Amino acid sequence: MKPRIAFFDFASCEGDQLQIVNLEERLLELLQHVEVVSFREAMKEHSDNYDIAFIEGSCTRASDEERLKKIRANAKIVVALGSCATIGGINCIKNYRNQTEVRKEVYGDKYELFDTYLARPIEAVIKVDYKVPQCPINKEEFLSVAKALLTGQKPFIPDYPVCVECKMNGNVCVFEKGMTCVGPVTRAGCGSCCVNEGAICWGCRGLIDNPNTDAHKEVLEKYNLTPQEVMNKFKLYFGWSDTNAQKPQS
């Protein structure tokens, strides 16, 4: 019997699920191996009977927790999709600010009607088996994780910095081009796609497991960034793991 898979979303732009729809004819090929029982962005049917749950988005409300726990209870395997779900993503920028002000800014004078709390990756609420990082996810990496799960293997997600892929691609280091990036502490796997196109690494895949962030902060200051600018580099995607950000009371 084909494994039954389901997609869910929390606070996010749904860009990761869009990447899956963007697989187009290859999505049909994948469907030869799996049965999709829930995928709000692509179909109207829904079932709570599934083996693998793919979850996009971060948890930003107490009420999200109940839904997440239900998914966890239903699924044998939970896979987090994208930056918001795996590392909290840019949603965690709000964790640096006064939460009442943030709510007022978004919901105006009706802010009290809208429930919200510190943004967090879904791992802060439920056990996650595998993570597909990036903003948005890389279709190829999603397929590689799916293939690994279908063949009973452990998915391969690199635990080395983006520098590895930049070097493999023969890129001139952004620091040599008068710019700075967070590639030296960011998990690779994107193929250094942003730097390949002349941009910088913003860190959307999150930190590697053992990043030397102290060393990188020193380097950024050596390259004339102010302490505030260095902080901002780390706030964009690394907010959840940053000790300067507010943490939920446990």
Place this chain on the structure above:
Amino acid sequence: MKSRVILKVEFPHWIASLIKTENVIGIKAKEAGKFHFGKLRSSGELRLDYDVAVLPPKKYLQPPKEDLLSYNIASFKVTPSADFQPITIIGVHPYDMHGINQMDAVFSDENKDTNYLGRRKNVKIIGVDPVKASAWSFWHDMGTAYVDKGFDLWLTDIGDRYFIEIGTKSGENLLKPAKTESASKIDIERHKKARSGLKNICSPSRRIKTDIKKIPDIFRANHDHGLWEKRAKTCYSCGSCNLVCPTCYCFDVREDMELNLTGGRRVRVWDGCMLEEFARVGSGENFRKERSARFRHRFFRKMVYMKEKIGALACVGCGRCASACLPDIADPVTAINELSGLED
């Protein structure tokens, strides 16, 4: 070694005719004043006045990612991947030629590496003596300013002409469309002079202050020196020093299955001993868990182990590791001088 000369006015015509008949890779300008080896489309792109290439020409012999074989688990069929296109690389510097010669030794030792050797057989090399050096280069002191093997042709700028050493028969064949002349006494004198001036191209601040023959013993004696821990404190474990090195050859092997879940490819990709996962084994243990252990290992590999294995220091003085290292801890010059007790 046989030699010829070619006038610089004739040189572009020769390169243009090579581009017509060969798959030519040449040294070209990249952004931010850097250079790289890439497909040469016209003779005008060739920049033999370069200082150093971002990546060594190693990438054409051991590509960052290559297929080893393809398989089908339904039919139990395995096909080795052996698609080695002939290429001609123009503009290899002596230190990089030393790097390739070391790779030749490594990949034909014990386990003969089919892919590397198959590719190597199809690569012709036209080397060139440097006229510039990067600020990080120190090949003047690593015994790699000159090279006497591995190439098919070797060029030296001697004013209005290039002096050409002919290394192989296929090198001689590459010269067929070129309008060359036999080297005169003056040409030979100029060549000698250009060669003797090579050692003055690297900056004097990049001097190795000890006799390089002593390097392996100096490192052996300093296995527990404080330098490893001190420098590794700011090490990213990003592997940049490994990946830009002309003598690093480690790789990882991965499986890439097709979506039909029956066919697939086995690929190998560059790896580096500075990466945290490099020395993790099946049981989950990591036998070089500390940054300092990995950091020291890279240096010992270059300065001690490879000397024992192939008889040459695996540091050719290109300075790429030092230049690629943002926290500036990878520089062999300062490490060798510090361990020799001869730093400033």
